[in-house]
Amino acid sequence: MKISHISKQEIARGEAIRGLEIRTGIFDLLRNKFPDFTKDDFISIDELNQYRRIYLTSLITLEKGELAKIDSDVMEAIKNNSILSENIQDEIEADLTPGQRIADKVAAFGGSWTFIITFFSFILVWMLINIWFLAAKPFDPYPFILLNLILSCLAAIQAPIIMMSQNRQEQKDRQRSEHDYKINLKAELEIKLLSEKIDHLLVHQNKKLLEIQEVQTDYLEDLMKEIKKSGHKK
Template sequence: MMTSHISKQEIEKGEEVRGQDIREGIFNLIKSSFPDFDREDYITIAELNQYRRLYLTSLILQEKGEIALIDRDVMEAINNNSILSENIQDEIEAELTFGEIIADRVAAFGGSWTFIIAFFSFILIWMMINIWYLATKPFDPFPFILLNLILSCLAAIQAPIIMMSQNRQEQKDRQRSEHDYKINLKAELEIKLLSEKIDHLLVHQNKKLLEIQEVQTDYLEDLMKELKKK
């Protein structure tokens, strides 16, 4: 009679299983517990079934670990993507010079209803003072040459200031476009990477499921053999 390499007890006839007939994964699991176990040694069907259960459990736990790893990679990818889009406006504002800040504020004020109302109010007050209050000796009589000079100077100064602000706005738009490009590029790379990971996981899962089915088939074959004997 054969002797079990695990329990060191004699094996009943028909209950012996040779090492070379055991699947690779289960054989390696047995060998991890009994390093001197080789292909020529024997174990019982009950002992083999015990290691089959342990092997199936290890496959399931390994699968859970791989899914958790994928989930963590997804979260890290999402967090890395958000870093690119943080504080874009603060970075742009931090690069402004004093002159650019003044140009932006003047352009913003010059394009508001406050400036329009204040501008026309100033013109009306100027005219009223020179027509009614200083009718005998106005400092800027009709046709208000001094007022025209002031308005011409204001327009001459305001135009380049507005152009400076517009150039600055174009620079801001260009920087935002660069940030958008970087974000889109990183998102594309992350999607591609995650797609490859998912494809790898699916292929790996199919292999694991096939291996589990093969072990289950071995279980059924052993059960059929036992039923035939009885």
């Protein structure tokens, strides 16, 4: 009669399982609990089934933990996905100098209908005053040389201000392009990372499922042996 290494009791005939015949995962589990257990030692089939159940439970628990970790990583990646795209306009506006702010406002006003109507009204009033109201002694008689001088000075000042604002707009567009590039690059990296996680999950999960099926197959083989033994006894 063979003696069980775990319970130190005799094992019934035909129910002794040698350590060499035990699957690697279950054997390692036994070694963790019984460090002196070797491949030449024996345990009963009931004890083996007990540790099979423990091993299957640990596999399922580990699988759930890995799924939860991947879900957590995905949620964290989604939460962090808006970091680069937030407050872009605030960052651009924060770097402006007072002169650049004034140039932007002047350019915005100079390209509006408000400026066109206001300036056209100013020219019309200037001409009416010098032709009708001050016809006897106008301060800017026809052909309105003073008005032409004012218009020339205004055009000479307005042109570089508009150019300055256009340069600022090009700088803004360049900064937005850099932000877009960073966001696209981050999205590409996140997609690649999630794809690798899914691939790892599928491969790892298939290995775990295969191992679980192998343990279940061992169960079935042992059951078939017991059924055959019962049939022979009858």
